Amino acid sequence: MATQTDVRDLHAVGSEEDQAGQAYFDKIIADDSRIEPADWMPEGYRKTLTRQISQHAHSEIIGMQPEANFITRAPSLKRKAILMAKVQDEAGHGLYLYSAAETLGTPREELFDQLLTGKAKYSSIFNYPALTWADMGAIGWLVDGAAIVNQVPLCRASYGPYGRAMVRVCKEESFHQRQGFEILLELANGTEAQKQMAQDAINRFYAPALMMFGPNDDESPNSQQSMRWNIKRFSNDELRQRFVGMIQEQVKVLGLTLPDDQIRFNEETGKWEYGELDWNEFYEVLKGRGPCNAQRMERRREAHENGAWVREAASAYAAKQSQKAQVA
Amino acid sequence: MATSDQTAMSTSAKTPAAEAAHPVDRSSWPLWEVFVRSARGLSHVHAGSLHAPDAEMAVRNARDLYTRRNEGVSLWVVPASAIVASDPDAKGAFFESPQGKDYRHAMYYKKSEGVKHL
Numbered sequence: 001m002a003t004q005t006d007v008r009d010l011h012a013v014g015s016e017e018d019q020a021g022q023a024y025f026d027k028i029i030a031d032d033s034r035i036e037p038a039d040w041m042p043e044g045y046r047k048t049l050t051r052q053i054s055q056h057a058h059s060e061i062i063g064m065q066p067e068a069n070f071i072t073r074a075p076s077l078k079r080k081a082i083l084m085a086k087v088q089d090e091a092g093h094g095l096y097l098y099s100a101a102e103t104l105g106t107p108r109e110e111l112f113d114q115l116l117t118g119k120a121k122y123s124s125i126f127n128y129p130a131l132t133w134a135d136m137g138a139i140g141w142l143v144d145g146a147a148i149v150n151q152v153p154l155c156r157a158s159y160g161p162y163g164r165a166m167v168r169v170c171k172e173e174s175f176h177q178r179q180g181f182e183i184l185l186e187l188a189n190g191t192e193a194q195k196q197m198a199q200d201a202i203n204r205f206y207a208p209a210l211m212m213f214g215p216n217d218d219e220s221p222n223s224q225q226s227m228r229w230n231i232k233r234f235s236n237d238e239l240r241q242r243f244v245g246m247i248q249e250q251v252k253v254l255g256l257t258l259p260d261d262q263i264r265f266n267e268e269t270g271k272w273e274y275g276e277l278d279w280n281e282f283y284e285v286l287k288g289r290g291p292c293n294a295q296r297m298e299r300r301r302e303a304h305e306n307g308a309w310v311r312e313a314a315s316a317y318a319a320k321q322s323q324k325a326q327v328a
Numbered sequence: 329m330a331t332s333d334q335t336a337m338s339t340s341a342k343t344p345a346a347e348a349a350h351p352v353d354r355s356s357w358p359l360w361e362v363f364v365r366s367a368r369g370l371s372h373v374h375a376g377s378l379h380a381p382d383a384e385m386a387v388r389n390a391r392d393l394y395t396r397r398n399e400g401v402s403l404w405v406v407p408a409s410a411i412v413a414s415d416p417d418a419k420g421a422f423f424e425s426p427q428g429k430d431y432r433h434a435m436y437y438k439k440s441e442g443v444k445h446l
Contacts, residue, residue: 038416092393099377318381
């Protein structure tokens with residue numbers, strides 16, 4: 001059992017190492033270089049990244065659900081194939097991100113467990129229902145569009161494995177956004193009812209998509225630290241304004257409108273402005289009281305449990321083969 | 329010498345595997361590092377990692393995960409535990425010797441400037 005002195009000694013040794021580590025870490029951040037898994041890093045940096053990357057991974061995995069639900073209802077074989085490719089991509093993105101999160105020291109099973117037990121959060125956008133085929137369009141255009149605006153700067157995040165995962169994700173994400181836009185464009189040029197369906201989908205997904213960038217800057221205390229660590233490169237509001245500027249232009253091509261009559265470009269600030277968002281709703285959904293939270297979690301647990309026999313069989317087969325190899 | 333994110337982690341990770349809230353239904357599968365040859369004539373390059381129960385599943389999963397868009401013509405999967413990495417704590421010291429040895433580079437030799445085909 002450690003005596004009082006032992007503990008102090010240990011602590012002294014640790015802190016000296018920590019000081020050297022901190023100095024090296026600070027220099028790498030100041031040089032805008034990259035931190036790699038074996039480097040010393042402050043506990044807060046490790047924790048923040050583990051939380052952010054794993055939540056990001058969980059969002060990709062839960063994000064498979066609204067679109068997977070529509071694979072059987074997609075209007076053509078081509079659209080089914082596209083949707084399957086997209087859902088497969090989301091699974092892939094989840095796996096890239098889990099790998100990156102794992103390099104910070106938390107095992108994969110523990111990350112899965114945090115999602116399944118509801119301990120970890122995922123993006124609130126996936127707790128909204130997808131009601132019509134037009135929603136597949138709105139999700140691709142607005143939800144994946146917002147994700148791209150958020151993710152492109154993350155390719156330069158100071159943590160190497162995260163940045164590398166994001167490069168891979170961003171390359172694949174633009175297909176998602178374009179196919180969504182095309183779904184809406186086709187509906188917008190269809191019958192009056194189809195046009196209405198597209199407009200309705202945009203009306204429902206506009207505000208939740210804007211809220212994907214997170215709370216306003218003055219309500220987001222962790223952002224400051226993340227920006228000092230070069231994890232985040234732009235604030236939530238900066239990214240949101242940028243996104244509004246993009247979609248207000250794109251919606252004209254669709255011949256549809258955004259459900260916000262306060263969108264305007266402020267010449268003085270050089271920024272896009274938009275109407276007040278309902279942040280109470282955002283926090284309600286975040287706390288688990290959104291329209292689909294319970295359903296999404298139930299499906300996820302179901303899928304995990306129903307897949308157990310496959311994982312067990314694969315493990316058993318691997319064990320048997322390696323035993324055979326040892327005997328031979 | 330090859331280095332990998334996860335191998336490096338295993339030498340420095342301080343976080344012990346925490347107790348799961350409910351029992352995990354599989355013993356954890358080994359980690360594999362994936363290398364992809366993007367075209368004939370090029371080397372295999374590290375693409376990322378994945379978990380799989382055995383080598384065969386690792387290759388199949390690597391195909392599904394890292395070559396969905398014709399990114400590769402050949403794959404290597406290597407158990408992460410088999411990779412030997414340089415000591416992460418040695419920082420620069422291990423790689424310092426080339427410093428001050430500019431003469432190893434062609435640019436060091438200036439007098440021959442302007443001489444053709446040299």
